[in-house]
Each structure stands twice: as C-alpha cells, then as structure tokens.
Amino acid sequence: MSEKLAKLVEELSTLSVLEAAELVKMLEEKWGVSAAAPVAVAAVGGGAAAAAEPVEEKTEFDVIIKDPGAKKIDVIKVIRQLTSLGLGEAKALAETAGGKILTGVGKDAAMDAKKKLEEAGANIVVE
Numbered sequence: 001m002s003e004k005l006a007k008l009v010e011e012l013s014t015l016s017v018l019e020a021a022e023l024v025k026m027l028e029e030k031w032g033v034s035a036a037a038p039v040a041v042a043a044v045g046g047g048a049a050a051a052a053e054p055v056e057e058k059t060e061f062d063v064i065i066k067d068p069g070a071k072k073i074d075v076i077k078v079i080r081q082l083t084s085l086g087l088g089e090a091k092a093l094a095e096t097a098g099g100k101i102l103t104g105v106g107k108d109a110a111m112d113a114k115k116k117l118e119e120a121g122a123n124i125v126v127e
Contacts, residue, residue, distance in 0.1 A: 069121035
C-alpha cells in the first residue's frame with residue numbers, strides 16, 4: 001500500500017460512526033454511486049427451477065432504533081457501550097428514529113444488542 005493510501009486509512013480510522021456514515025452519503029452524492037452491497041438477481045427460468053434454488057441466509061444485520069422510549073438516558077448508555085460514540089453522538093443517535101446503531105454485524109451480535117437496548121426501554125428493529 002502506498003504511503004498516501006496508508007495516511008488516508010489512518011485519518012479515516014479517526015472518524016466516528018456518524019461521521020463515517022455522513023462521508024459515505026457525501027461520496028455517494030458526489031460520485032453518483034451507491035455503497036450498498038450489490039444484490040444478485042436470479043433469473044426466473046421455469047417455475048420448478050426457481051423453486052429449487054437455495055435461499056441464501058442473511059449473515060449481516062443492522063440494529064435500528066425506532067424510538068428511545070421513556071428511559072432515554074439508559075438507552076444512551078447502552079448505545080455508548082455497544083459503539084465507540086461519545087455522549088453527544090450517542091444522544092443524537094438515540095433521538096434519531098431510524099438511526100442505525102450497528103451495521104453489518106452478525107446475527108448473534110445484532111440480537112444481543114437488540115436485547116440490551118430493549119431492556120433499557122428502546123424500540124429496536126433488526127434488519
């Protein structure tokens with residue numbers, strides 16, 4: 001890796017999760033692309049052939065907050081435990097309906113995070 005790329009990686013590593021998400025949005029808009037993983041579309045040949053194809057099991061999940069509930073302070077504490085966010089960033093995320101607390105995590109990690117956040121009083125969805 002060139003020194004220029006190594007320096008860029010080092011600088012990007014200092015970004016918070018929210019800053020990284022904002023950077024992705026800015027790059028998508030600037031370059032007219034999407035950072036979403038490409039989805040393979042199966043061609044529908046015959047009904048029997050399509051039914052025989054195995055369904056891929058989802059391996060990466062997002063933990064999304066729908067509502068922080070009445071105990072917002074407890075939810076913020078759990079968000080800080082699950083992420084490397086500071087107090088202000090965790091508060092902003094807790095107050096953002098549809099905010100992604102964790103992205104691209106395994107099923108066990110997503111379910112564990114959902115359980116902890118729901119115990120704190122938040123309404124959580126795993127997608």
